[in-house]
Amino acid sequence: MTMRPWVRGVLAGPLSFICSWLLMAGAALYLPSGRAGVDNMVFPIVLFPLVWSGLFLYALLERRLGRGYLVIVALGLAHALLIARHLGVAP
Amino acid sequence: MIKLSQDNTRRVLDIHGWSGILLGLLLYAVICTGTVAVFSDEISNWSSPLSGESVDGFPTGFNAVFKRLYEEVDPRWREEVDAFVAHGGRIYLRFEGELESEQEGHHEHYGVEYQIDGNTLEVLKRTEGLDHERAAAREAGALAEFFVDLHVRLHLPNPWGLFLTGVLGLGMMLAALTGFVVHRHLIREAFTIRRNKEALLRARDAHVIAGTWSLPFAFVLAFTGSFFSFASSVGLPAMAMVVFSGDQERALAEVFNRHEPYDDTPAALANVDTMLADASARGGAKAVFISMNYVGRADAFARVFTQVEPGQLSGRAFDYAAASGEFLHENPVLVGKQPSAGNTVAALMTPLHFGHFAGWVSKAVWFALGFAAAYVTLSGMLLWTLRRAQRRAWQRMAGVVNWMGYGLPLAMVLTAHAYFWARASGVAVGSVQWAVFWAAAVAAALMIGLGSQARARAWMIRLSGAALLLLPLSRWLCDGPSWASALNHGQQVVVSVDLALLVAGGFCLWPRSRRREGFVPVAEATS
Amino acid sequence: MIEGLLAVLVSASVLWWLAGRDPKRLRAARQRDRRAHAPAVRRGLLLLALLPGLGLLLWVNVAAVLVWFGGLTVSGWLIAELRAPR
Numbered sequence: 152m153t154m155r156p157w158v159r160g161v162l163a164g165p166l167s168f169i170c171s172w173l174l175m176a177g178a179a180l181y182l183p184s185g186r187a188g189v190d191n192m193v194f195p196i197v198l199f200p201l202v203w204s205g206l207f208l209y210a211l212l213e214r215r216l217g218r219g220y221l222v223i224v225a226l227g228l229a230h231a232l233l234i235a236r237h238l239g240v241a242p
Numbered sequence: 243m244i245k246l247s248q249d250n251t252r253r254v255l256d257i258h259g260w261s262g263i264l265l266g267l268l269l270y271a272v273i274c275t276g277t278v279a280v281f282s283d284e285i286s287n288w289s290s291p292l293s294g295e296s297v298d299g300f301p302t303g304f305n306a307v308f309k310r311l312y313e314e315v316d317p318r319w320r321e322e323v324d325a326f327v328a329h330g331g332r333i334y335l336r337f338e339g340e341l342e343s344e345q346e347g348h349h350e351h352y353g354v355e356y357q358i359d360g361n362t363l364e365v366l367k368r369t370e371g372l373d374h375e376r377a378a379a380r381e382a383g384a385l386a387e388f389f390v391d392l393h394v395r396l397h398l399p400n401p402w403g404l405f406l407t408g409v410l411g412l413g414m415m416l417a418a419l420t421g422f423v424v425h426r427h428l429i430r431e432a433f434t435i436r437r438n439k440e441a442l443l444r445a446r447d448a449h450v451i452a453g454t455w456s457l458p459f460a461f462v463l464a465f466t467g468s469f470f471s472f473a474s475s476v477g478l479p480a481m482a483m484v485v486f487s488g489d490q491e492r493a494l495a496e497v498f499n500r501h502e503p504y505d506d507t508p509a510a511l512a513n514v515d516t517m518l519a520d521a522s523a524r525g526g527a528k529a530v531f532i533s534m535n536y537v538g539r540a541d542a543f544a545r546v547f548t549q550v551e552p553g554q555l556s557g558r559a560f561d562y563a564a565a566s567g568e569f570l571h572e573n574p575v576l577v578g579k580q581p582s583a584g585n586t587v588a589a590l591m592t593p594l595h596f597g598h599f600a601g602w603v604s605k606a607v608w609f610a611l612g613f614a615a616a617y618v619t620l621s622g623m624l625l626w627t628l629r630r631a632q633r634r635a636w637q638r639m640a641g642v643v644n645w646m647g648y649g650l651p652l653a654m655v656l657t658a659h660a661y662f663w664a665r666a667s668g669v670a671v672g673s674v675q676w677a678v679f680w681a682a683a684v685a686a687a688l689m690i691g692l693g694s695q696a697r698a699r700a701w702m703i704r705l706s707g708a709a710l711l712l713l714p715l716s717r718w719l720c721d722g723p724s725w726a727s728a729l730n731h732g733q734q735v736v737v738s739v740d741l742a743l744l745v746a747g748g749f750c751l752w753p754r755s756r757r758r759e760g761f762v763p764v765a766e767a768t769s
Numbered sequence: 770m771i772e773g774l775l776a777v778l779v780s781a782s783v784l785w786w787l788a789g790r791d792p793k794r795l796r797a798a799r800q801r802d803r804r805a806h807a808p809a810v811r812r813g814l815l816l817l818a819l820l821p822g823l824g825l826l827l828w829v830n831v832a833a834v835l836v837w838f839g840g841l842t843v844s845g846w847l848i849a850e851l852r853a854p855r
Contacts, residue, residue: 187577
């Protein structure tokens, strides 16, 4: 079981970071844009550090590592799909 | 309240310690330079005051100088024109255009920059070239810029430097969050520092108590700091890519409300003084920055930024039709074409991070907050190495922590000396600053490596103290004004900063017993 | 901005008072002869220390509140350092 810390580290570090990036970029597509048409972009950018540290802590504290992977990868994939559809890359 | 199992408490404590020790060294550098950078305006005003009365804001008569210089400049560099007041009352007037670079399809900003004495309106210097060439010519602000650059990107190229400081900010946020989670019961001990106990307990108390008190602002500074690092290096490119399908120009135009051109009929520019005065009256504070596009055409446009009005957190921005001088509307100071929740939140990041919304009062408070954060970082790293002092590897790490902890402030003060002597002898200020900074870092490493850590540390504090005490002398010897002349010309900043340096130097040299010092020698702890 | 500074002064004095008879601090300093504040008194003093901030928020401005809060956290740390047993 010596691999476990690394497996968890990859989830908490790089994967959480990529997931937060996708979350930030994807959220801009469905958040309300407000009166000036910028809120949908500003809030994800502002919240990006908080989202990442939230996911980081979650990844380290989740007892079942498999579920941790599932949640973070699913969250990232859903937003990746949303972005791909918006850019016309995916159906 | 979050309830943690014993296992999770252990894990959170590990995250706290490891994120601190892995990122702590660089984080400490970012915090120290950031703490000094709170006073970056004062540092520039103190290190490079002009010889006459000190001026604040644009003086009347700037319009005439502006128009004369505008005529002189090659029309290719008149696409964007802006002017700002900085560095002891100098006005920087900048004309910029796009230069076809050697790489095909790439453009670079090229232009002409004038430095104007805000008091006499005489041109002090003219520089023509690329962005970085013009920046290098701003010697009056080079010392403050050195600290700011180290703080913002650790002198690494963009976007990597920003990316790294962003990650450091995330690390600091994590350390604050996890510190709160594991130590929250210690809030009851907020006044308990056991200096009369053994070394480890003293080190622990010193770290935990400073951490407890500075926790809310450490979180705020880390959060806003990582926002600044990531917003431009990660956030905006992401939005350009996704929301605007890769069109960076359109993204910038949309987010920062750039005006579109609509009429290229030649037309003279309205009186700049009048627009500046109008904006000052509307904003309740002096105008300090004006940015113009399409000057010389009927659709010329100007945006004027004012300083923060007393009692407010941010300055304001006003848009003008620059050919007629007609006021158009107030623009949100940061993002969008009209007020929005997003702009309010984004605009809040600046005062929360920089702390320069209420003059010297808020700056002094933010400086103290930065100092506390630096203390928490350093004492935390020392505590971590002290707990593991029996192991050789951690003893070496303690040496590295001492090197950064006490060598960095010494290197920073020596850099300031280098700034003055380099300017006085007419050599390139930027390179001399870096050379002296690194030489000091190497010297500090030698001091640590060759003798006992505790002795080296004590010497570094003494040397920093002496260097601080001598800094006003260096300034004065290198053509700086005397106190009498500074006070006569209303340059109180010169005397105030000198006095602050003398007090800080005295504090470093003040004799104190070893027990009272925050640092605990490794040998004492393990014996 | 003088209001913010005054508020820091008021809050810091209350913290100084609070720290003076803080039970944990007294125990650590082995000052058994001095009576510690009762829990109710401590809670009261803490509220009293926070009161100037509320005043600034209601009658002055947010800038003053930020100055006050920053000043409060730094002075809390300084008080803990200054009142630590030698």
